Amino acid sequence: LKPSAPTPQRQRGLSGRGAHLAAMGDLEGESVQLQVLPKPPSAGGKIEAIAAVEGKEATFVAFVSGIGLRYLDLDAEGGGLWSTAGGVAGAISGQFGVFHHSGGGGPAAFVSFVEAPARSWVCLRVPQVGEAMSVDQAALVERTALGAAVAAACRAAPADGEAALLLAGGAVRFLDLSTGKVVGKGPKLEGKAASSGSSSMAIAGLGPRRVAVVWEAEYFVLELEAETQKVLLRSQGSLGLGGLGSLGSLMGASSMGAREDRVLLCWGGASEASARTFATVLLEGVTASASPLPSTAAPSAAWLCVSGYLAECVPVEGQSDLTVALRDARFGMQVASAEVPLALGKKAAGGLLFTASRGTALIVGGKGSEAAALRWRLPRFSLQLLIGAGAKEALAQGPAQLSALREMAAGKRPGDDPAVEEMLSGKRRKTTDEALASEVRRRCWPPSHELVDIIVRGQCWAAARELLGLPELGEDLAVRLLAGDAGQEASLLAHVVRRASTPGLLQAALENHLPPALLPALLEVLIEWMEAYREFTPAALQKAAPGLPTQAEIVRFFAAMADGCLPSLLRLEGDLLERVSEALLLAERERARGERTHSTLRAALKIKEGSVFLREAREAPAVEALLLDF
Numbered sequence: 218l219k220p221s222a223p224t225p226q227r228q229r230g231l232s233g234r235g236a237h238l239a240a241m242g243d244l245e246g247e248s249v250q251l252q253v254l255p256k257p258p259s260a261g262g263k264i265e266a267i268a269a270v271e272g273k274e275a276t277f278v279a280f281v282s283g284i285g286l287r288y289l290d291l292d293a294e295g296g297g298l299w300s301t302a303g304g305v306a307g308a309i310s311g312q313f314g315v316f317h318h319s320g321g322g323g324p325a326a327f328v329s330f331v332e333a334p335a336r337s338w339v340c341l342r343v344p345q346v347g348e349a350m351s352v353d354q355a356a357l358v359e360r361t362a363l364g365a366a367v368a369a370a371c372r373a374a375p376a377d378g379e380a381a382l383l384l385a386g387g388a389v390r391f392l393d394l395s396t397g398k399v400v401g402k403g404p405k406l407e408g409k410a411a412s413s414g415s416s417s418m419a420i421a422g423l424g425p426r427r428v429a430v431v432w433e434a435e436y437f438v439l440e441l442e443a444e445t446q447k448v449l450l451r452s453q454g455s456l457g458l459g460g461l462g463s464l465g466s467l468m469g470a471s472s473m474g475a476r477e478d479r480v481l482l483c484w485g486g487a488s489e490a491s492a493r494t495f496a497t498v499l500l501e502g503v504t505a506s507a508s509p510l511p512s513t514a515a516p517s518a519a520w521l522c523v524s525g526y527l528a529e530c531v532p533v534e535g536q537s538d539l540t541v542a543l544r545d546a547r548f549g550m551q552v553a554s555a556e557v558p559l560a561l562g563k564k565a566a567g568g569l570l571f572t573a574s575r576g577t578a579l580i581v582g583g584k585g586s587e588a589a590a591l592r593w594r595l596p597r598f599s600l601q602l603l604i605g606a607g608a609k610e611a612l613a614q615g616p617a618q619l620s621a622l623r624e625m626a627a628g629k630r631p632g633d634d635p636a637v638e639e640m641l642s643g644k645r646r647k648t649t650d651e652a653l654a655s656e657v658r659r660r661c662w663p664p665s666h667e668l669v670d671i672i673v674r675g676q677c678w679a680a681a682r683e684l685l686g687l688p689e690l691g692e693d694l695a696v697r698l699l700a701g702d703a704g705q706e707a708s709l710l711a712h713v714v715r716r717a718s719t720p721g722l723l724q725a726a727l728e729n730h731l732p733p734a735l736l737p738a739l740l741e742v743l744i745e746w747m748e749a750y751r752e753f754t755p756a757a758l759q760k761a762a763p764g765l766p767t768q769a770e771i772v773r774f775f776a777a778m779a780d781g782c783l784p785s786l787l788r789l790e791g792d793l794l795e796r797v798s799e800a801l802l803l804a805e806r807e808r809a810r811g812e813r814t815h816s817t818l819r820a821a822l823k824i825k826e827g828s829v830f831l832r833e834a835r836e837a838p839a840v841e842a843l844l845l846d847f
Contacts, residue, residue, distance in 0.1 A: 340397025
């Protein structure tokens with residue numbers, strides 16, 4: 218991989234909080250990256266439709282007028298390499314795209330598309346990428362008459378061997394991508410939109426053999442049953458579009474890529490200058506509410522939803538460049554953008570093609586004669602990355618007082634550096650601890666193993682207590698801090714026991730990071746706390762020892778130790794284990810006694826003089842005896 222080096226004119230970040238994402242690689246190991254690749258060579262004709270090649274990175278298949286089907290490998294030298302897969306006689310309805318199917322990995326692949334006029338489906342057999350190419354006509358596998366015009370087409374899942382077609386009038390057909398034959402017919406969709414004869418409809422894949430149809434303000438979820446080859450209507454309902462204003466026609470739908478049935482919808486006019494409205498909808502219930510995304514200043518000429526992001530192609534006014542902007546598809550927050558040199562032609566909205574092959578995107582403009590390519594990295598949870606990016610900036614811009622420790626945590630300075638040794642020495646330990654605790658409290662340091670190493674090495678217990686107070690601290694780091702306080706000088710055990718934690722993660726952390734030699738001392742402290750709760754009330758204990766864990770928190774930590782440190786516990790002295798067992802048994806008895814007393818008292822308070830409860834309590838219970846012969 219040798220992408221072209223980005224320039225300020227070709228790639229730009231965002232000001233403010235959005236700019237943090239470009240600098241997050243060192244902190245999280247992941248960041249949103251968008252880079253323009255070298256301009257691909259000419260295809261030799263007008264590109265009518267494009268699609269990603271199944272199972273290949275940065276490889277596409279295109280329908281080129283006058284030539285046929287051609288492969289484009291963007292990883293080849295010189296910015297890309299075209300190769301002809303087979304000639305095609307006939308025309309294509311390019312707005313529905315092409316569908317590539319590897320066919321199980323043999324020497325042949327299959328390419329299917331909707332012919333022009335859009336009333337028939339064609340499946341062709343072509344060589345696989347990497348096989349010997351041919352300029353001969355591609356072999357016709359099947360031509361299927363559909364009986365009605367195609368309104369929309371999609372693939373339910375990237376690896377599915379079927380394509381789903383939505384026909385005018387509301388019929389849905391599933392067609393096999395290797396045979397070209399219909400493998401499933403769905404019921405004719407009925408509703409208000411069908412009664413009105415509206416043509417504003419779209420289809421989107423939700424998962425293997427599962428699609429969603431949106432028709433005006435109604436939705437339908439259908440699934441192709443593998444055994445019976447029937448298309449079943451799983452659910453339907455209406456869309457809650459209140460508050461979205463004037464939407465125009467439904468221009469398309471795309472899956473959000475999540476496990477739930479959430480789709481991204483786009484409305485707008487046919488004109489390239491008309492505004493686009495995007496909204497996400499979770500397709501469940503009688504009424505599925507739409508959540509609109511923030512509107513943008515310029516309308517999109519083309520858009521694509523990939524890996525939870527919305528990628529938009531926006532023409533640059535007065536220039537031949539095109540801006541590709543990435544937004545989080547759930548919240549609409551823009552995270553990156555890049556300018557791509559691409560002539561759009563007179564009708565940008567109708568002549569722009571946009572698709573992606575894993576981490577590579579291909580855009581075709583210039584009336585189908587020019588192409589541009591981008592490479593992106595799209596980690597999930599962009600909102601969390603955007604919020605957490607402040608920690609990176611704070612760490613980089615922190616006070617110079619701890620610069621040596623900061624460089625050590627980043628791996629830029631060795632641990633035995635004299636400056637580091639001086640800051641962690643006995644003379645400066647208190648000052649360093651106070652400064653580090655202040656920065657941890659203000660979240661200038663993200664929780665990490667490097668930070669824990671610094672705290673334990675310098676015995677900066679004030680910073681350790683501040684770190685244990687952060688809810689985002691992982692269980693493994695918390696147990697490492699506890700293990701660093703071997704002499705229990707800092708009383709970190711109370712902080713660790715009080716922390717909210719996931720049981721499985723806490724068990725694994727205790728198993729991996731808690732030395733067996735510390736178990737007897739920790740158990741002694743826990744037993745002492747349990748005995749204190751038997752002798753004093755919780756209110757009295759909290760007044761005398763603020764911050765002491767509750768009895769329930771202590772029992773929960775006992776359970777985590779039993780599951781995570783069982784082999785080490787079995788090697789301890791029997792008397793200590795008996796004391797632990799006795800403390801837990803007495804606690805259980807106290808709990809049961811308290812519950813019985815509470816239930817009895819609650820029942821007694823419900824009985825009032827002259828009430829039905831009191832009369833029934835005073836009357837002798839009815840007894841009925843029955844003699845049975847055996």
